[in-house]
Amino acid sequence: MKLFFKLCVLSVLLTSQSCIVTKKKFDDMLAQKVKAEGELYEKAEQLDKAEKRLQELDKQLAQLAADTTALGEQKRLTQKQLAELNMEYDKLNAYYKNLMTSSGKMNRDLIEQRDQLFAIQENLDRTRKLNDSLSVSLMERERKVKELEGILARKDKAVQDLKKKINDALLGFKESDLTVTVKNGKVYVSLAEQLLFKSGSVVVDDKGESALRQLAVALKDHKDVQVMVEGHTDNVPIGKKSQYMQDNWDLSVMRATSITRILVNAGVKTTQILPSGKGEYAPLMPNTSDANRQKNRRTEIIVTPHLDELFKILEAN
Numbered sequence: 001m002k003l004f005f006k007l008c009v010l011s012v013l014l015t016s017q018s019c020i021v022t023k024k025k026f027d028d029m030l031a032q033k034v035k036a037e038g039e040l041y042e043k044a045e046q047l048d049k050a051e052k053r054l055q056e057l058d059k060q061l062a063q064l065a066a067d068t069t070a071l072g073e074q075k076r077l078t079q080k081q082l083a084e085l086n087m088e089y090d091k092l093n094a095y096y097k098n099l100m101t102s103s104g105k106m107n108r109d110l111i112e113q114r115d116q117l118f119a120i121q122e123n124l125d126r127t128r129k130l131n132d133s134l135s136v137s138l139m140e141r142e143r144k145v146k147e148l149e150g151i152l153a154r155k156d157k158a159v160q161d162l163k164k165k166i167n168d169a170l171l172g173f174k175e176s177d178l179t180v181t182v183k184n185g186k187v188y189v190s191l192a193e194q195l196l197f198k199s200g201s202v203v204v205d206d207k208g209e210s211a212l213r214q215l216a217v218a219l220k221d222h223k224d225v226q227v228m229v230e231g232h233t234d235n236v237p238i239g240k241k242s243q244y245m246q247d248n249w250d251l252s253v254m255r256a257t258s259i260t261r262i263l264v265n266a267g268v269k270t271t272q273i274l275p276s277g278k279g280e281y282a283p284l285m286p287n288t289s290d291a292n293r294q295k296n297r298r299t300e301i302i303v304t305p306h307l308d309e310l311f312k313i314l315e316a317n
Contacts, residue, residue, distance in 0.1 A: 026243070033244075040253075043274050047228065047304075054185070061152070064145050071138045078131045085124045092117045155185065155305055162222060162303060163187050169218040173211055186304045189215065193297035200239055202254040209262055216266030219303065227268060228302040231256035231277040234293035253277030259299055 096117055099110040159182055166189060167180050177195040181188045193199075196208035204212065219227060231252030238251055245251060256275035264270055280287070283296040 037253075040274070040276055044276060047226075047274075050304075051184075061145070061148050064141060064148070068138065068141045068145055071134060071141060075131065075134045075138055078127060078134060082124070082127050082131055085120060085127060089117070089120050089124055092120060158224075158305055159185060159187055162218075162225070162305075165218045166215060166303075169214045170211060172214075178211070186302055189301040189303070191299045191301070193294070193299075196259070196299060197255060200251070202245075202251065202258050204258050204262060212259060212262045213266045215301065216263045216268050219263070220267035220269075222303075223269070223272070224306045225272065226304045226306065227263070227273040228304070229256045229260045229263070229273065229275045230282075230300040230302065231259075231275075231279075232282060232296060232298050232300065233280050234283070234296045235280040235287040236293065247279065249277055249279035249281075251277075252279045255299060259301075 092113060096110070096113055099113060102110070163180055163182050166187060170178060170180065170189075173195065177192045179188075179190045181190075191208070191211065195211060196204050198205065219225070231254075233248040233252050235248070238245065238248060241247075245254065253275070254277070256277050260273055260275040263273060280296070283292075284298070285292045285295060287293050287296060
């Protein structure tokens with residue numbers, strides 16, 4: 001990733017100074033750029049896998065809750081059966097005692113009733129053991145559900161607290177220039193193009209750099225989050241191509257890299273942040289008007305909390 005940053009900086013310098021680069025140097029830099037883009041794609045795949053894993057965890061939590069409800073119903077049924085068996089046992093036991101005092105002609109009935117009593121006693125013991133086992137299993141499942149719910153609640157609170165901290169850090173900027181929202185357990189900071197860049201430029205202006213530095217202050221103390229910087233453009237082709245910037249995709253990547261560098265220089269750890277560019281391929285709305293295209297030209301900073309604690313609990317069970 002550092003190599004990709006160097007390549008982007010070098011590309012801007014070479015373009016701005018109109019230097020002539022030898023073919024060997026150009027090939028080397030191009031190879032490094034391809035390698036960096038491959039690493040970027042791999043990181044994006046890892047993020048997609050983590051998001052799918054989170055969806056699977058949500059499904060597992062829902063299944064645990066459903067299983068807990070089913071176990072509770074089964075426990076109520078066995079308790080009812082246990083009560084009925086106890087009543088039958090008491091009746092037969094009383095009848096058995098009466099038979100013991102009856103005449104000899106009732107001996108055969110006595111033996112049959114005794115056998116029934118023993119059979120009921122065995123059934124009663126089995127039912128009692130099953131009920132005890134279900135009670136233990138139910139309590140364990142309830143413990144797991146509460147533990148998972150507690151972790152998810154802490155995660156949601158941390159996300160809301162982080163959103164508030166980011167909002168407070170960016171209070172001085174227009175609502176039309178930026179928005180802060182929470183979606184799918186992540187904080188999305190959307191920055192309009194006019195806050196950060198001039199048209200076609202990859203250099204962040206002073207006002208945009210001020211906003212990014214305030215955002216970095218809100219993020220740098222949170223070691224348990226991952227930050228994705230996504231560059232987005234409209235579908236209008238770039239005005240001036242170069243050997244290092246051929247299309248909107250290149251423009252979005254270079255802008256994301258410029259923003260990432262400012263955040264890192266302001267304190268965000270390099271291990272927590274990843275720049276990426278989606279060009280014109282993830283618009284907020286169709287590029288059918290100037291107003292729509294303006295909204296599509298943006299940078300989204302996506303803050304995702306780590307779920308290591310949740311993963312450990314699920315793997316342990």
